[in-house]
Amino acid sequence: ELAQAQMLAEEANLGKTRFLAAAGHDILQPLNAARLYCSSLIEKAGKGRAGKAAINIESSLESVETILGAVLDISRLDAGAMKPDDTVFSLDELLRQIGNDFQPLAAERKLGLTIVPSSLSVMTDRNLLRRLIQNLVSNAVKYTRRGHVLVGVRRRGELVEIQVIDTGIGIAGDKLNTVFREFTRLDEGAREAEGLGLGLSIVDRIARVLRLEIRIFSSPGKGTRFSVILPVAAAQEPRREIAAKAPVRTAASLAGLRVLCIDNDARILDGMRLLLEGWGCSVDTFSGSGDLEGSVMHRPDIVLADYHLDGETGLEMIAKLRAIHGPDMPAVLVTADRSSEVRATAARLDVPVINKPLKPAVLRSMMVRVRPLASAAE
Template sequence: MDLWREDADCEPQTPLEHELFGENRRLRRVCQALMERVESAGMGGAPYGAFEHAVLLAEQVRERTDTLHRTLEELGEANRRLEEARQEAEAANLSKTRFLAAVSHDLLQPLNAARLFTSALEDQPLPAASQVQVGHIGRSLHDVEALIGTLVDISRLDAGVLTPDVAVFPVAELLDVLTEEYRQVARARGLELHYVGSSALVTSDLALLARVVRNFLTNAMRYTESGRVLLGCRRRADGLEIQVGDTGPGIPEARREEIFLEFRRGSSASGEDRGLGLGLAIVERITGLLDHPLSLSSVPGRGAMFSVRIPYGASRDMPRTVSAQAPLEGEERLAGARVGVLDNDQAILDGMTAMLSGWGCEVVVAAREAEIAGRLEPDRLDVLMVDYHLDPEDDDGLALAERLEQEYPNLRIMLITANHDATIKQRCRERGYACLFKPVKPLRLRMSLIHLLKS
């Protein structure tokens, strides 16, 4: 409605009023033109409709903004809970690893003693039936040892707490022992084991590399029904390739990645002794940790070949405890060697006494540091075998060995432990000590003693 007409009775009286009324009319015309343009742009049927539409849009934006803020807050809370759960899982995993590391010594002590007693029995002239039973006991203990070792290894690898102890050593030091160990297994399964040795020096963690090659050999023996298993080396430009081949059923192309996954097992040749399916999973993790290339080739129906490539080592970097000797002959004896054993577990002392005495050694034992001088007489010993974990009031075996070496410079020392800490192995290497891990393998112990006595 035209306000000028509504106020028609209000005639402008003064020049100023005339001017204001004219300006009002002009502004109304401008406003009317603007409103018509807004309406023609599709903003509704009327100016008020356009205003309502704008208000509605603003409200929707506000509601969606509020929803977005709530969602972000909920997402932040969920992320916080996930982070707490991750930290709890990592703490639980580390706690599990520490627990396994702590109890592994206590688990392996009785197993170690049992292996020592069994080995001593195997060296005795027993009736045929008794020999068979002793063999069964030995194999069962070996299976328990493998199970515990596998669980501890997989736990330490998963937790990332396993530190390699890399050093230079002759590969024969590892492969000669494994050959003797698995030759007996092959004979029991009716297989031939062919070994092609090498004089090469390599750079690796001896214990972890042994785990890899031992798994190769175990699988080859387990899945080969007849024929032979080969353990050998090939010199490559970038390293020594350790190979384990067999004449078993082979591995189809489709399964060659699957077999390195956990709990994947094939059908063993005997239908028994299938293992846990963790061996090759551990192999892949260890070779990855050591940065040793792993390879597999196979022809289904004709066999498989697993190999790992190890960097070469230089003789100048080789510790003084290790020497590239020729393989030990089977007729070598330890007769007359005076060997001292220090361990706080009486069962271990009894087992060591039985086994070493069977090899012809003169054995003296002690359970406490205070008994060393009176019972062991270190100045008369050829070799002193010391357990790492002694009584709490005593030093650890390595610290004790270092003190004894200062007092008796000609004393040869062998540390025996269930602790695979790389620092312990490195200290032993630097000091020139032999180092074996529980449960002690009799053949490994025998060869280490012979090496020490020859040094």
């Protein structure tokens, strides 16, 4: 009976997680539209009062997006929907990247930030490990008033211990477990810095998914050490970074490009049109149902398609258009669906993916990367 009750409870929990993921997906859609409207408003309104208000709206929308993103990540990690993608990689490069990301923040707070070089490699999901360590370094920098933050790696037999050490405010012994609960912040911490109280609950989830061990050692007023423990991987031939990325010309113009936007949400199409026309593109839109060939008169230079349409998927639409206009027609999938299935199917069709809520700068640089070279004037 107990086993049965536990099973039911687990099922209810999973149901809740799925509900949250679905609701989150639906909230991201209008949020995305709002961001798009806001970007074009900022460009139009310029530096006046209205422009400043629009910038504030954008920053509030960004906060909503951050919170929602974190909550969705947690629910995805809980539901087992985020599958780790294991590769062998060197810790040195990963830690140096994180060091670079946080150096400006540390400098602003007059803290030293040291990344100790290491020659060790591990096998795990690089992105998830990166996010885990980023959260630890972010905390170390936020909750340290003076002194420094050190990130280092130690080998312990077959295990590797990544340490994030700070000389900060510390965590009381009886709070070491509570800090991992979602939306939990300690009074001491809340006095030091802003936060949502979600970082460590994401750390905890990622550690579970990657089967890593996290250890904390802290003394209040002196500092904290977080350790991440994982198996060492036999060092590999250094893998050449794939040089497939075309050089990104950020200042490049998109003027004159004919863009076809496919989305079943009319507000998104509206927002996309405003944004793209602001960059000088000419825009055709298609709601995803009805007569595709009849509605799309001209060959688009780039197709931007949502994944979940009414009936067919965005990738199927792209395949259809390529069948008509040629297999090399550039296309980008713009979707709030972060599942690995969608990613894999898109990769097979050689269609890059960007996630909703769409960041205009990300869209712009992606369009610069995939656009046909001859059609847009520099």
